[in-house]
Amino acid sequence: MLLIDCPWCGARAESEFSYGGEAGIVRPADPDALSDAEWADYLFFRKNPRGVHEELWNHAQGCRRWFGVERDTVTYRIARSFVLADGPAGEGG
Amino acid sequence: MKKYSAFSLVRNALSHNTKWPQAWRKPKPRRRYDALVVGGGGHGLATAYYLAKEHGMRNIAVLEKGWIGGGNTGRNTTIVRSNYLWTEAALLYEKSMQLWEGLSQELNYNVMFSQRGVYNLGHTLQDMRDIERRVGANRLNGIDAEVVGPEEIKKAIPLINTSDDARYPILGASLQRRGGVARHDAVAWGFARAADRLGVDIIEQCEVTGIRREGNKVTGVETSRGTIEAPRVGVVVAGNAGVLAGMAGLRLPVESHPLQAFVSEPLKPVLDTVVMSGAVHGYISQSDKGELVIGAGIDAYLGYGQRGSFPTIEHTMEAILELFPALSRVRMLRLWGGIVDVCPDACPIIGKTDIDGLYFNCGWGTGGFKATPGSGWVFAHTIARDAPHELNAPFSLERFVTGALIDEHGAAAVAH
Numbered sequence: 001m002l003l004i005d006c007p008w009c010g011a012r013a014e015s016e017f018s019y020g021g022e023a024g025i026v027r028p029a030d031p032d033a034l035s036d037a038e039w040a041d042y043l044f045f046r047k048n049p050r051g052v053h054e055e056l057w058n059h060a061q062g063c064r065r066w067f068g069v070e071r072d073t074v075t076y077r078i079a080r081s082f083v084l085a086d087g088p089a090g091e092g093g
Numbered sequence: 094m095k096k097y098s099a100f101s102l103v104r105n106a107l108s109h110n111t112k113w114p115q116a117w118r119k120p121k122p123r124r125r126y127d128a129l130v131v132g133g134g135g136h137g138l139a140t141a142y143y144l145a146k147e148h149g150m151r152n153i154a155v156l157e158k159g160w161i162g163g164g165n166t167g168r169n170t171t172i173v174r175s176n177y178l179w180t181e182a183a184l185l186y187e188k189s190m191q192l193w194e195g196l197s198q199e200l201n202y203n204v205m206f207s208q209r210g211v212y213n214l215g216h217t218l219q220d221m222r223d224i225e226r227r228v229g230a231n232r233l234n235g236i237d238a239e240v241v242g243p244e245e246i247k248k249a250i251p252l253i254n255t256s257d258d259a260r261y262p263i264l265g266a267s268l269q270r271r272g273g274v275a276r277h278d279a280v281a282w283g284f285a286r287a288a289d290r291l292g293v294d295i296i297e298q299c300e301v302t303g304i305r306r307e308g309n310k311v312t313g314v315e316t317s318r319g320t321i322e323a324p325r326v327g328v329v330v331a332g333n334a335g336v337l338a339g340m341a342g343l344r345l346p347v348e349s350h351p352l353q354a355f356v357s358e359p360l361k362p363v364l365d366t367v368v369m370s371g372a373v374h375g376y377i378s379q380s381d382k383g384e385l386v387i388g389a390g391i392d393a394y395l396g397y398g399q400r401g402s403f404p405t406i407e408h409t410m411e412a413i414l415e416l417f418p419a420l421s422r423v424r425m426l427r428l429w430g431g432i433v434d435v436c437p438d439a440c441p442i443i444g445k446t447d448i449d450g451l452y453f454n455c456g457w458g459t460g461g462f463k464a465t466p467g468s469g470w471v472f473a474h475t476i477a478r479d480a481p482h483e484l485n486a487p488f489s490l491e492r493f494v495t496g497a498l499i500d501e502h503g504a505a506a507v508a509h
Contacts (some may be wrong), residue, residue, distance in 0.1 A: 001401065001402055001403045001404070002394075015401060015404040018393065019393040019394045021348075024353050036495070036496075037494050039494075040346070040493045040494040041344075041495075043437070044346035044437045044493045045344045045345070045346050045493070046346070046347075047346055048335040048345070048347060048348050048349055048395065050333070050335075050336050050349075050397045053395055054393070055395065072392075073349070073395045073396055073397050073398070074396075074397045074398055074406060075398065076396060076398055081330075
């Protein structure tokens with residue numbers, strides 16, 4: 001069981017949360033200008049790293065707010081949670 | 094390598110089973126091969142076998158980072174069926190089914206393929222409409238399928254709860270009688286032994302750490318046992334496809350998740366078929382040893398850890414008890430996780446890449462075991478001819494750019 005630190009509610013059991021996939025994916029600002037390959041990249045292609053992953057979680061059974069978590073995908077260890085307004089490291093949230 | 098037969102069983106019994114020969118050699122890697130298969134699971138070994146047998150490529154090797162059958166091949170719930178909705182997927186899995194039907198004889202190895210039938214339950218009116226549609230689609234593709242009602246289900250599976258007051262009442266099911274189970278370890282060992290007999294080098298404890306290229310052409314791989322040259326490299330590494338693709342500078346539309354499976358303590362025979370339910374989301378069969386073999390959905394988050402989380406375990410048990418309340422006192426003996434590469438459309442990627450001589454076979458998600466022989470058969474064709482077979486042509490990586498997805502998510506009898 002993961003213990004996930006909600007920035008607003010504190011540490012809670014994994015079963016209170018739902019997973020939202022990779023963090024930091026930015027919706028295209030000008031969708032009409034995108035090529036098919038760029039659309040594919042936006043819709044389907046993910047980093048899927050074996051190691052540190054920045055991902056979205058929703059506190060579905062609590063405050064129902066979205067936030068980011070940095071977690072290792074091999075050890076499952078959670079390094080930190082972050083508020084999306086602050087953005088994942090190096091990218092706009 | 095001696096052929097297995099009733100005679101060899103008797104002869105070896107008389108010598109107290111101390112003189113069985115090694116099933117496959119343990120060769121040192123050569124410096125150069127005509128082709129390499131990365132990944133010694135069922136799919137990789139099947140690829141090597143069909144490369145040697147159908148395409149005459151004998152100077153090839155399978156590279157496995159651990160041991161044969163130690164990954165997803167030995168971690169699945171062994172269900173075999175071909176009742177997929179869409180024609181592309183149905184034909185691919187049906188090719189596999191046809192290979193399963195002769196596999197023990199073909200490999201001279203008993204893979205214990207047992208066509209005991211697969212029931213896919215429907216619990217709502219919409220489930221039943223989807224089942225009717227899928228059964229119709231299967232029949233048009235020449236795949237055996239029928240719709241059965243609750244009485245028929247209860248007759249075939251006395252243990253199941255078909256009462257009206259169940260929270261998710263069973264309204265009917267699709268039944269594929271040719272579906273069933275096979276012994277997954279035997280599939281890996283059988284393919285390994287048969288490939289070895291054709292001269293394929295199976296190299297265990299050999300982890301690929303890099304893919305060598307010259308310009309846009311593959312020239313070989315770096316491994317934990319040194320550099321191995323080859324003009325063609327086929328990658329079949331469930332769970333780690335994205336990692337291998339990264340070594341070649343490619344991105345894949347796959348995400349890796351843990352998928353857990355369970356076996357119970359051994360029971361007397363109580364279930365002689367396979368039962369799956371998409372709505373309560375669990376599946377169950379009984380092994381010849383008497384253990385109930387149970388599986389359900391993936392863990393929601395990304396994971397490479399080959400273990401899953403407790404909420405998923407609880408959910409799986411709830412699903413099985415919804416169908417079989419009588420099993421509530423059965424204890425689980427073991428549980429484990431395998432890492433599955435899930436594609437956005439729940440169909441695999443089998444084909445060429447932008448790099449000459451580099452081929453990928455991945456993204457089988459939660460349902461790769463049933464496809465083992467067929468996957469190897471089409472992938473061998475793809476590598477040997479440098480072009481996909483018509484059965485796997487729709488499963489190209491390009492489909493994510495062109496939009497020609499094969500959407501088996503939810504269509505393929507269970508939710509993925």
